[in-house]
Amino acid sequence: xxxxxxxxxxxxxxxxxxxxxxxxxxxxxxxxxxxxxxxxxxxxxxxxxxxxxxxxxxxxxxxxxxxxxxxxxxxxxxxxxxxxxxxxxxxxxxxxxxxxxxxxxxxxxxxxxxxxxxxxxxxxxxxxxxxxxxxxxxxxxxxxxxxxxxxxxxxxxxxxxxxxxxxxxxxxxxxxxxxxxxxxxxxxxxxxxxxxxxxxxxxxxxxxxxxxxxxxxxxxxxxxxxxxxxxxxxxxxxxxxxxxxxxxxxxxxxxxxxxxxxxxxxxxxxxxxxxxxxxxxxxxxxxxxxxxxxxxxxxxxxxxxxxxxxxxxxxxxxxxxxxxxxxxxxxxxxxxxxxxxxxxxxxxxxxxxxxxxxxxxxxxxxxxxxxxxxxxxxxxxxxxxxxxxxxxxxxxxxxxxxxxxxxxxxxxxxxxxxxxxxxxxxxxxxxxxxxxxxx
Amino acid sequence: xxxxxxxxxxxxxxxxxxxxxxxxxxxxxxxxxxxxxxxxxxxxxxxxxxxxxxxxxxxxxxxxxxxxxxxxxxxxxxxxxxxxxxxxxxxxxxxxxxxxxxxxxxxxxxxxxxxxxxxxxxxxxxxxxxxxxxxxxxxxxxxxxxxxxxxxxxxxxxxxxxxxxxxxxxxxxxxxxxxxxxxxxxxxxxxxxxxxxxxxxxxxxxxxxxxxxxxxxxxxxxxxxxxxxxxxxxxx
Numbered sequence: 103x104x105x106x107x108x109x110x111x112x113x114x115x116x117x118x119x120x121x122x123x124x125x126x127x128x129x130x131x132x133x134x135x136x137x138x139x140x141x142x143x144x145x146x147x148x149x150x151x152x153x154x155x156x157x158x159x160x161x162x163x164x165x166x167x168x169x170x171x172x173x174x175x176x177x178x179x180x181x182x183x184x185x186x187x188x189x190x191x192x193x194x195x196x197x198x199x200x201x202x203x204x205x206x207x208x209x210x211x212x213x214x215x216x217x218x219x220x221x222x223x224x225x226x227x228x229x230x231x232x233x234x235x236x237x238x239x240x241x242x243x244x245x246x247x248x249x250x251x252x253x254x255x256x257x258x259x260x261x262x263x264x265x266x267x268x269x270x271x272x273x274x275x276x277x278x279x280x281x282x283x284x285x286x287x288x289x290x291x292x293x294x295x296x297x298x299x300x301x302x303x304x305x306x307x308x309x310x311x312x313x314x315x316x317x318x319x320x321x322x323x324x325x326x327x328x329x330x331x332x333x334x335x336x337x338x339x340x341x342x343x344x345x346x347x348x349x350x351x352x353x354x355x356x357x358x359x360x361x362x363x364x365x366x367x368x369x370x371x372x373x374x375x376x377x378x379x380x381x382x383x384x385x386x387x388x389x390x391x392x393x394x395x396x397x398x399x400x401x402x403x404x405x406x407x408x409x410x411x412x413x414x415x416x417x418x419x420x421x422x423x424x425x426x427x428x429x430x431x432x433x434x435x436x437x438x439x440x441x442x443x444x445x446x447x448x449x450x451x452x453x454x455x456x457x458x459x460x461x462x463x464x465x466x467x468x469x470x471x472x473x474x475x476x477x478x479x480x481x482x483x484x485x486x487x488x489x490x491x492x493x494x495x496x497x498x499x500x501x502x503x504x505x506x507x508x509x510x511x512x513x514x515x516x517x518x519x520x521x522x523x524x525x526x527x528x529x530x531x532x533x534x535x536x537x538x539x540x541x
Numbered sequence: 542x543x544x545x546x547x548x549x550x551x552x553x554x555x556x557x558x559x560x561x562x563x564x565x566x567x568x569x570x571x572x573x574x575x576x577x578x579x580x581x582x583x584x585x586x587x588x589x590x591x592x593x594x595x596x597x598x599x600x601x602x603x604x605x606x607x608x609x610x611x612x613x614x615x616x617x618x619x620x621x622x623x624x625x626x627x628x629x630x631x632x633x634x635x636x637x638x639x640x641x642x643x644x645x646x647x648x649x650x651x652x653x654x655x656x657x658x659x660x661x662x663x664x665x666x667x668x669x670x671x672x673x674x675x676x677x678x679x680x681x682x683x684x685x686x687x688x689x690x691x692x693x694x695x696x697x698x699x700x701x702x703x704x705x706x707x708x709x710x711x712x713x714x715x716x717x718x719x720x721x722x723x724x725x726x727x728x729x730x731x732x733x734x735x736x737x738x739x740x741x742x743x744x745x746x747x748x749x750x751x752x753x754x755x756x757x758x759x760x761x762x763x764x765x766x767x768x769x770x771x772x773x774x775x776x777x
Contacts (some may be wrong), residue, residue, distance in 0.1 A: 153701075176545070178618065178619035179618045179619050179620055201667070374632075386631075386632050387632060389630070389632075390631075390632035441566065442567070444565060444567075445567045445568055446567055446580065454572055457572050457577065458572075481625060481628055481629075482581055482584075482629060483581075483628070483629065484581055484629055484630065484631075484632065484633060485632075486632035486633075487633045487634040487637050488633060490633055491638065492637055493575075493578055493637050493640065494578070494633070494637075495572075495577060495578050495581075496578070496579075496580065496581025496582075496629065497580070497581055498567065498580060498581045498582065498583055498584035498585065499584060499585065499625055499629070500584060501625075502584070502585065502595060503565070503584055539624040540624050540625050540627075540628035541624070541627075541628055541630075
């Protein structure tokens with residue numbers, strides 16, 4: 103029995119020694135003598151540090167969603183953030199860079215300082231001036247803390263080895279020195295400064311809309327130099343190369359939100375469909391990749407800020423002269439509407455929101471640019487499938503059913519019927535958009 | 542090239558008097574229903590996926606749900622390219638695409654009356670031979686060896702070919718041959734299309750479009766068939 107006990111003890115000691123050896127031999131193992139003393143305190147603080155680091159990465163992921171980084175930095179069907187997506191601009195094609203943490207081809211060797219400088223000033227790690235297709239004119243509003251969180255998140259995603267493709271810009275835009283001029287004219291550096299006269303909610307909304315949301319990239323018109331003027335902020339404009347019109351957010355004649363319920367604004371942003379209107383095209387993309395993931399709190403804050411934007415109608419309502427329509431055109435439009443549209447949008451254009459948006463009293467139908475309405479008739483469209491509306495309703499294309507006269511007549515009809523105060527459109531306008539591929 | 546095909550496809554149909562075609566006009570009973578949700582499909586594919594009198598848009602009713610889902614996901618992700626479809630489904634999640642695919646897979650609308658073929662007897666004979674026996678000299682398997690004796694397709698990923706018009710079949714086989722359309726690897730259809738000549742494609746399309754409506758339009762079960770080529774879309 104005693105012998106048996108001794109043998110048992112010997113085996114235990116040997117086993118313990120063996121375990122000890124294996125432990126010490128692990129790569130990166132601490133020297134044995136230091137381990138027991140510091141174990142309890144390091145383990146506890148390490149756990150706390152891990153939680154804090156995890157929280158930062160999670161917050162960075164959320165903020166990267168708010169900035170919609172993935173939409174431009176991922177090629178169609180490509181690996182997330184690996185870049186390579188061609189971005190057509192009026193000045194030639196830009197190829198979006200790899201922002202995965204690959205050391206050779208991505209941003210693996212960037213520091214938080216490098217990343218913040220890029221976000222804040224539009225200057226890359228190697229000193230290159232970025233083209234303003236990267237919305238640094240908006241991202242400059244982002245705080246250092248948020249920039250660091252996004253950096254930490256991007257460092258945590260899978261590195262992808264994929265060389266950046268050089269841009270394919272026309273002369274003279276391929277000369278980056280020109281960007282100095284652009285920056286002088288159009289770039290105002292500076293983090294968002296909260297307005298103490300406004301509520302915390304308004305300030306949060308302003309921060310998101312002006313900063314990561316980079317809404318101004320589409321909703322403020324850009325000029326021939328690719329610049330946008332602060333005095334025209336959120337007044338709307340054609341989106342270059344996408345041929346959709348981004349409505350003004352400040353004009354009640356367009357998508358001005360002054361008379362919208364907060365809930366409808368929030369729904370439009372986060373759900374993709376509301377009782378006032380529905381998102382299609384580029385805005386559906388923003389909702390799908392970005393806004394649907396924001397918290398109710400943040401979306402409501404954006405809605406509060408957007409609703410409070412100063413309403414300034416720079417354009418007078420159209421004169422009755424401008425609204426004159428050939429009665430025959432109106433009759434053609436009415437017939438097409440009754441046959442093809444009334445089933446969903448109702449005989450009186452009231453729609454069946456949020457499934458089928460109203461057309462009567464809908465600013466996006468009556469606004470001065472008829473581009474979006476014509477495109478919807480030609481190509482149809484589905485609202486984005488979102489967490490709160492995963493099975494959206496959709497509108498079919500009519501480009502193969504209606505000719506240019508019928509398209510322009512039905513668009514004229516919905517712009518003028520039921521008290522809508524839009525203006526007629528011409529078959530030539532329908533024809534111009536028919537020639538484009540839907541996107 | 543795809544742009545030209547598209548423009549041709551869209552312009553050819555502008556002339557068709559589809560206003561008179563009631564099954565291509567939006568119609569449904571309840572707003573909160575899958576029927577109402579798929580109204581975005583009906584002006585091209587018909588109320589029940591039976592196709593329309595337009596020469597290009599395919600019948601989708603009764604094709605296997607797996608095949609339809611693969612196409613919807615490929616259109617969304619840009620791996621199958623046809624701008625009007627890419628645009629429509631760009632922002633739709635997987636589960637919803639599966640639901641839409643399942644809906645059209647279950648539909649059993651009648652087949653449209655077949656169009657009179659302009660192909661000569663020799664062409665039809667060549668088409669029949671390739672479709673039913675293949676061409677062993679070129680290593681082309683018969684269409685029916687995968688698409689089913691009644692050409693109704695095979696679960697889960699192989700489409701029925703009956704009820705498709707020659708324009709659509711020619712366009713798809715050509716796109717496959719030049720690498721514009723592809724399926725998941727191993728891409729069996731690419732192996733087939735690369736072995737077909739222009740004459741083969743015209744002939745097969747002409748013969749297929751003349752085949753009568755099947756008694757049972759359901760796709761055949763995969764367990765009954767050993768396929769001549771391995772297909773990525775059949776692997777689960």
